Amino acid sequence: MTIGIAGAGAFGTALAVALALDGKDIQLWARDGDAAEAIQTTRKNPKLPDVDLPAKITSSGALDALFACDTILLAIPAQTLPAFLTDHAVRLTGKTLVACCKGIDLKRMTGPASTIADLVPDAHPAMLTGPSFAADIARGLPTALTLACADDAKGEMLQNMLSTATLRLYRTTDTIxxxxxxxxxxxxxxxxxxxxxxxxxxxxxxxxxxxxxxxxxxxxxxxxxxxxxxxxxxxxxxxxxxxxxxxxxxxxxxxxxxxxxxxxxxxxxxxxxxxxxxxxxxxxxxxxxxxxxxxxxxxxxxxxxxxxxxxxxxxxxxxx
Structure with missing residues (x-):
């Protein structure tokens, strides 16, 4: 099973590296197609210049490859997340969507997980958050995060899927x-x-x-x-x-x-x-x-x- 990550910034790439080093296949989507191609070719992301991308990461600007994944981590800024969800609501229906951004949408006054629930009501929303810097995660330094999902069974599945030897996830149902x-x-x-x-x-x-x-x-x-x-x-x-x-x-x-x-x-x-x-x-x-x-x-x-x-x-x- 391939895990999709929408957003090839520092944090999205760091999560991709950590999960790939744990043996998981990762589809990393970048909005800029040229940047995605450069990442795929050079195995480097300028956002994390000292990190080599493992072979299990495939970088692409193609949305079809991203939407082929059943679980997608959304490493997209909180203020642009609503537009992404609205534009692709149909193709995101039924997906497990894990928000990896932090903020409150100025229009809806909701956090990322709540925004997912509002705009893609048939998706399964979750939230990955906590004390972490992209550079630390990418370097394999020990990090502990919170995985929040109102559906505890789905949360437990995600906890097992996304935890690695150095990325320890604690589960809660309190997404708010x-x-x-x-x-x-x-x-x-x-x-x-x-x-x-x-x-x-x-x-x-x-x-x-x-x-x-x-x-x-x-x-x-x-x-x-x-x-x-x-x-x-x-x-x-x-x-x-x-x-x-x-x-x-x-x-x-x-x-x-x-x-x-x-x-x-x-x-x-x-x-x-x-x-x-x-x-x-x-x-x-x-x-x-x-x-x-x-x-x-x-x-x-x-x-x-x-x-x-x-x-x-x-x-x-x-x-x-």
Whole structure:
């Protein structure tokens, strides 16, 4: 059985490498046909320049090859995932679709697994998320992730299929909690980057992580997540990783904001769009999420770092 992976970016390619080294046949689809052909010919992906692609990976820009697979991992940015699902809903019907992106769709206000369920109702949606960097996975470094699927029998099948000697998957049926943990931590990672870029210090970053976590929990639980889910890999684990490493695109983006420097516009920063979605959801639900609100303002240029810092530090004192 061949596993399909839609999206030949760093993360999709890293998953392909890990699964191929475990003996699985992988069909890797790239939107850019020329890029797909180059990957197939050179056995290299510029997104992971130090990694050789195993022979069991076939790279192609042909959708027919991808849709021939019964299980497809969707390593597509959260904001472009809906268009892909809508365009190919008929051919995705009945497939097992595993979202491997993190974010909240600005139009539907849903996470990736929920977006799959909405747009391809006859598919079997799941979510793969947690503390992981593509380079680590591709290098075979030990990584633990959450595999979320509302259908536990299907989730167990996916857990066995996608786990490898170095990629350990933990199973849950709480898809809402898993998708929100992965999305919301990016917002706090931007805030942490801002703190370090503005030279506010490690203590300030620790405070942002600590106070940002209950913001994540409040929103997730209000949207139907189980209380304990965000304390696991898909929430706290991912939060710690992305707030403390410059391998995180969201952290690097925040760092550039804190320094007042330009950031590469070609780099996908899911947390920027997610911050705007979080603000809308928090307003609708009447939730207090000050860090997320400040990040939303920073990413849209509605405020600057000194003003944002003043706003956070001038909030009323209260019990923890």
């Amino acid at each position: 909690g898993a998708e929100l943990g992965g999305a919301l931590k990016n917002v706090i990672a931007i805030a942490s980057g801002v703190a370090m870029g503005a030279r506010l210090g490690e203590s300030a970053r620790a405070a942002l992580i600590t106070r940002g976590f209950p913001e994540m929990q409040r929103l997730a639980e209000a949207l139907g997540a189980e209380p304990d889910t965000l304390s696991g890999l898909s929430g706290l684990g991912d939060l710690v990783l992305t707030c403390t490493s410059d391998q995180s695109r969201n952290y690097r983006y925040g760092f550039a904001l804190g320094r007042g420097e330009a950031f590469d516009t070609a780099t996908t920063v899911e947390g920027a769009a997610t911050a705007r979605a979080v603000r809308q959801l928090a307003d609708k639900l009447g939730l207090d999420m000050p860090i997320s609100a400040v990040v939303a303002d920073l990413t849209t240029g509605a405020t600057d770092v000194p003003t944002a810092l003043t706003a956070l530090l001038s909030r009323p004192l209260k019990e923890e």
